[in-house]
Amino acid sequence: MTGPRRVRGIARPDPVRVRLAGPWRVAVAEGSMRPAIEPGDWLLVDPTVARWPRRGSIVVFREPGSDVLAIKRVAARPGDWVTFLGGHLQLGEDEAWLLSDASDAALEAAGFGPAMDSRRYGPVPVEALVGRAWFRYWPGGALGRLPLGRAG
Amino acid sequence: MSPLNRIFAPKTVAHAHCDLPCGVYDPEQARIEAESVYRIIEKYAANEDPTFRTRAIAIKERQADLVKHHLDTLWHDYFKPEHLEVVPNLHELFWSASKQVSKVKASTSIDDAKKLLDLIDEVDAAWKATGGESKTRVAGRPG
Numbered sequence: 001m002t003g004p005r006r007v008r009g010i011a012r013p014d015p016v017r018v019r020l021a022g023p024w025r026v027a028v029a030e031g032s033m034r035p036a037i038e039p040g041d042w043l044l045v046d047p048t049v050a051r052w053p054r055r056g057s058i059v060v061f062r063e064p065g066s067d068v069l070a071i072k073r074v075a076a077r078p079g080d081w082v083t084f085l086g087g088h089l090q091l092g093e094d095e096a097w098l099l100s101d102a103s104d105a106a107l108e109a110a111g112f113g114p115a116m117d118s119r120r121y122g123p124v125p126v127e128a129l130v131g132r133a134w135f136r137y138w139p140g141g142a143l144g145r146l147p148l149g150r151a152g
Numbered sequence: 153m154s155p156l157n158r159i160f161a162p163k164t165v166a167h168a169h170c171d172l173p174c175g176v177y178d179p180e181q182a183r184i185e186a187e188s189v190y191r192i193i194e195k196y197a198a199n200e201d202p203t204f205r206t207r208a209i210a211i212k213e214r215q216a217d218l219v220k221h222h223l224d225t226l227w228h229d230y231f232k233p234e235h236l237e238v239v240p241n242l243h244e245l246f247w248s249a250s251k252q253v254s255k256v257k258a259s260t261s262i263d264d265a266k267k268l269l270d271l272i273d274e275v276d277a278a279w280k281a282t283g284g285e286s287k288t289r290v291a292g293r294p295g
Binding site: 022023025026027028029030031032033034037039042043060063068069070071072100102107112113114115116117133137138 | 160165170
């Protein structure tokens, strides 16, 4: 396991050798990506991606602050402007803005608190990117590619 | 788990995180702050010193805000729609209790503070009637 790498202050993804180690498959826990992804879904992940994928893609990454492996949707990419805390913020050249699909109201109705995403921990640097989730292979009824979507 | 599942099940878990409320609720928290308000009003009445009285009012208002906060948490987070079947006047109860806190904030009447304590006891009864004691507290809650 290599630690975060920074070259001239810019975050870099892990080298290919480390990325090839995976994970290639993940099981999803918790419900903040409902309805697109349900807890218990098994997904295929492409860990070879070295840059933030297109807006609307679903990514697996190490959550800033906790290093827990998390799954969210890319809402904004490097250089994009996002609204945050009543103001605006431009993402750095290695940063993405990752959001949950489920609304806070839906989570509250299910007995949970607000989702943990960029609204909580801010922009996520590409060094935290682990892979792009692209295919659901369980449950069988929901088998197929994960389409691009819109967070929130 | 079937052998096929064992082969295909991912070894890694990715969390679609949300905040998990701790699930511990007890009207006692509101009751203790409301008792502070009650005692401060007693002390206020027994003391003529203007500096003391100013401090007492500031503290009373701070503790009253805490009462409101704890009542709101119970109302919004602990009580669920199905509890209305057991406690049909739940919303009126919280409405009057919150209104009573506002009244106590603006008043130095011991009767107002006593009425707030009584309303919190009613909330406590509603919490117990809906199984709050066994569902939200770790066993061994002081009686």
